[in-house]
Amino acid sequence: MSQFEYTHRRKNPLTGDWVLVSPHRNNRPWLGATEQASTESLPSYVDDCPLCPGNNRANDTKNPDYQDTFVFVNDFGALNQQQQTSDTNVTSDDELFTFEAANGECRVVCFSPDHSKTMPELSVDELTKVVTTWRENYQELASKFANIHIFENKGEIMGCSQPHPHGQIWAHQHASSEIAKENSQQADYYARHQTPLLANYIDKEVADGSRVICSNEHWIAVVPFWAAWPFETLVVAREDIRQFGQINDQQAQTLASLLKELTTRYDNVFNCSFPYSMGWHSAPTNLADDSHWRLHAHFYPPLLRSATVKKHMVGYEMMAESQRDLSAETAAAILQKASTTHYKQAQQ
Amino acid sequence: MSQFEYTHRRKNPLTGDWVLVSPHRNNRPWLGATEQASTESLPSYVDDCPLCPGNNRANDTKNPDYQDTFVFVNDFGALNQQQQTSDTNVTSDDELFTFEAANGECRVVCFSPDHSKTMPELSVDELTKVVTTWRENYQELASKFANIHIFENKGEIMGCSQPHPHGQIWAHQHASSEIAKENSQQADYYARHQTPLLANYIDKEVADGSRVICSNEHWIAVVPFWAAWPFETLVVAREDIRQFGQINDQQAQTLASLLKELTTRYDNVFNCSFPYSMGWHSAPTNLADDSHWRLHAHFYPPLLRSATVKKHMVGYEMMAESQRDLSAETAAAILQKASTTHYKQAQQ
Ligand SMILES: O=P(O)(O)O[C@H]1O[C@H](CO)[C@@H](O)[C@H](O)[C@H]1O
Ligand SMILES: O=P(O)(O)O[C@H]1O[C@H](CO)[C@@H](O)[C@H](O)[C@H]1O
Numbered sequence: 001m002s003q004f005e006y007t008h009r010r011k012n013p014l015t016g017d018w019v020l021v022s023p024h025r026n027n028r029p030w031l032g033a034t035e036q037a038s039t040e041s042l043p044s045y046v047d048d049c050p051l052c053p054g055n056n057r058a059n060d061t062k063n064p065d066y067q068d069t070f071v072f073v074n075d076f077g078a079l080n081q082q083q084q085t086s087d088t089n090v091t092s093d094d095e096l097f098t099f100e101a102a103n104g105e106c107r108v109v110c111f112s113p114d115h116s117k118t119m120p121e122l123s124v125d126e127l128t129k130v131v132t133t134w135r136e137n138y139q140e141l142a143s144k145f146a147n148i149h150i151f152e153n154k155g156e157i158m159g160c161s162q163p164h165p166h167g168q169i170w171a172h173q174h175a176s177s178e179i180a181k182e183n184s185q186q187a188d189y190y191a192r193h194q195t196p197l198l199a200n201y202i203d204k205e206v207a208d209g210s211r212v213i214c215s216n217e218h219w220i221a222v223v224p225f226w227a228a229w230p231f232e233t234l235v236v237a238r239e240d241i242r243q244f245g246q247i248n249d250q251q252a253q254t255l256a257s258l259l260k261e262l263t264t265r266y267d268n269v270f271n272c273s274f275p276y277s278m279g280w281h282s283a284p285t286n287l288a289d290d291s292h293w294r295l296h297a298h299f300y301p302p303l304l305r306s307a308t309v310k311k312h313m314v315g316y317e318m319m320a321e322s323q324r325d326l327s328a329e330t331a332a333a334i335l336q337k338a339s340t341t342h343y344k345q346a347q348q
Numbered sequence: 349m350s351q352f353e354y355t356h357r358r359k360n361p362l363t364g365d366w367v368l369v370s371p372h373r374n375n376r377p378w379l380g381a382t383e384q385a386s387t388e389s390l391p392s393y394v395d396d397c398p399l400c401p402g403n404n405r406a407n408d409t410k411n412p413d414y415q416d417t418f419v420f421v422n423d424f425g426a427l428n429q430q431q432q433t434s435d436t437n438v439t440s441d442d443e444l445f446t447f448e449a450a451n452g453e454c455r456v457v458c459f460s461p462d463h464s465k466t467m468p469e470l471s472v473d474e475l476t477k478v479v480t481t482w483r484e485n486y487q488e489l490a491s492k493f494a495n496i497h498i499f500e501n502k503g504e505i506m507g508c509s510q511p512h513p514h515g516q517i518w519a520h521q522h523a524s525s526e527i528a529k530e531n532s533q534q535a536d537y538y539a540r541h542q543t544p545l546l547a548n549y550i551d552k553e554v555a556d557g558s559r560v561i562c563s564n565e566h567w568i569a570v571v572p573f574w575a576a577w578p579f580e581t582l583v584v585a586r587e588d589i590r591q592f593g594q595i596n597d598q599q600a601q602t603l604a605s606l607l608k609e610l611t612t613r614y615d616n617v618f619n620c621s622f623p624y625s626m627g628w629h630s631a632p633t634n635l636a637d638d639s640h641w642r643l644h645a646h647f648y649p650p651l652l653r654s655a656t657v658k659k660h661m662v663g664y665e666m667m668a669e670s671q672r673d674l675s676a677e678t679a680a681a682i683l684q685k686a687s688t689t690h691y692k693q694a695q696q
Contacts, residue, residue, distance in 0.1 A: 007450045022426035076373055097552070101354055158663070197444070314506045315501040321526060
């Protein structure tokens with residue numbers, strides 16, 4: 001039995017947290033909640049969808065008849081700019097009750113006018129437009145805020161309140177907890193090795209091969225050694241890109257093609273629209289030196305054993321640390337075997 | 349408008365992480381997933397339940413005809429002791445691929461022979477037996493392992509695969525990620541103040557009163573200032589108790605009574621069996637000095653707006669930091685107003 005078939009822990013070098021891996025646990029019986037698989041195919045246009053072209057949104061704004069992507073400021077954003085008054089920008093003097101005002105902007109990015117098309121179902125050209133829309137909004141928001149979070153919640157199971165294909169961008173000055181951790185872990189590694197942590201990491205993954213899912217000239221997707229979610233992946237820029245706004249046109253196109261392949265493989269694992277939360281991590285724009293940073297995205301998909309059985313990150317995971325049953329290597333092997341032709345297309 | 353009605357961040361002194369608070373966001377429309385409220389009342393005995401007295405479990409072991417609590421080693425535990433061979437206890441020499449073997453024991457604790465009774469529906473005497481069962485198992489496991497996690501996942505929505513009232517205990521030598529963080533934050537605070545962090549914290553909460561839900565001579569339950577989940581609470585020992593195994597008989601009884609009141613208030617918020625994950629944090633038993641520790645439990649309930657609408661900790665929360673809509677003070681006011689007579693009893 002290999003060392004990884006025994007229960008063990010692996011350390012996430014980007015956050016410093018550990019994950020408990022229990023490969024023998026895959027066979028336990030399951031009587032708990034199963035999620036509903038959405039097998040229905042959606043129409044291309046839905047007249048009460050607030051994201052479809054030409055429709056009205058909550059506050060009676062009318063969407064334009066957009067042709068590719070469409071971006072607007074979230075009508076119910078968690079962050080806004082109405083409060084940039086100096087008297088609210090307070091911090092408590094008691095360390096047990098520390099708080100600070102937070103200003104920012106939340107945007108919604110529609111990926112396509114077609115209500116029914118998720119990422120793997122868009123063409124590389126259409127996805128390139130998504131990538132350049134992200135880039136344009138990143139650059140614009142970077143003139144006002146140091147930290148720009150581009151992310152997507154896909155599927156009802158991931159709290160997505162609208163099936164229309166879309167993601168979000170939340171921008172603010174402060175470095176959020178995850179960015180603060182990744183920044184200090186990467187800075188610490190760089191100080192000791194004079195190479196970015198993720199540059200060294202992907203070199204080793206390429207040499208090993210067992211956890212690599214897909215790659216091209218500019219991008220690589222791996223199941224990270226320290227993956228916590230069953231089919232978690234990490235997409236990393238192979239060159240020295242530190243912020244999303246720095247992607248050039250060629251890199252935008254190769255990224256689109258990698259995202260199409262990765263999300264197609266995901267959908268083909270259980271022949272369903274694979275839910276996930278994904279998001280980009282860029283260097284904060286206000287660092288004196290960001291040489292230690294490497295642009296990357298995390299995909300956190302919850303499904304574990306079928307289109308309807310997900311991994312619950314609950315009790316032990318909340319109180320102690322993440323726990324997984326199938327190993328990162330097994331998950332990688334499943335994703336490697338998954339077809340690159342989308343199951344819906346294959347069925348036609 | 350008070351400073352807490354604007355968007356702001358609060359810092360969790362136990363972990364060092366922040367939470368983003370957006371009180372204005374409560375009114376957005378919701379078209380996403382709603383969870384099913386389980387209104388059915390369960391029978392006291394179910395013949396294919398693997399936790400009911402006298403029934404067979406997965407591996408053909410027969411449960412005894414137990415009268416109060418019943419503990420067994422989890423047939424599908426994430427941790428076990430079969431691997432305590434020195435050759436598997438390896439650690440990588442590459443910091444990007446750090447791993448270590450993990451041994452331990454996972455136990456299941458049935459709270460009652462009655463299939464239908466959750467914590468608030470048990471009597472104080474019955475709950476005292478749950479507390480002393482936890483203590484007994486803690487003490488026993490502490491002779492073998494330094495870290496003992498006592499926790500409960502309640503409700504299908506929290507990944508609980510068995511409705512029969514039960515919790516779990518996972519014990520192991522290593523300090524898990526959460527314990528490592530809480531240990532270093534508490535040690536750091538103690539070095540600067542010569543008082544445990546949580547001792548000072550509950551003194552201030554008692555003086556303020558606005559976030560206190562219930563308390564007695566030995567225990568207090570508050571919505572912590574830095575709560576991330578909508579109705580998150582923190583239960584803290586008011587005296588110098590550092591590990592669960594140190595609770596005396598009187599403290600066990602007052603804890604039972606506090607748990608009954610807290611979980612009754614929870615059920616009464618939405619007149620449903622309120623799901624949550626809860627767990628106890630004790631000092632690791634192998635610290636040279638644990639003066640900085642204070643025994644406490646976290647309750648993380650996911651419900652937000654009704655028995656069927658939960659808070660999803662997804663995209664932004666996974667990539668950046670936790671975000672909440674209603675403030676800790678509003679949640680505390682709702683819990684304070686909730687009746688201490690369980691809604692099922694009130695309906696009779
Ligand atoms: O052990 P159970 O109840 O089958 O499983 C549940 O609790 C465990 C500990 O929190 C989690 O790892 C599982 O994801 C969850 O479904
Ligand atoms: O903004 P949405 O899609 O309505 O909301 C969703 O994404 C947000 C950002 O990850 C989360 O805070 C919400 O809990 C989730 O339901």
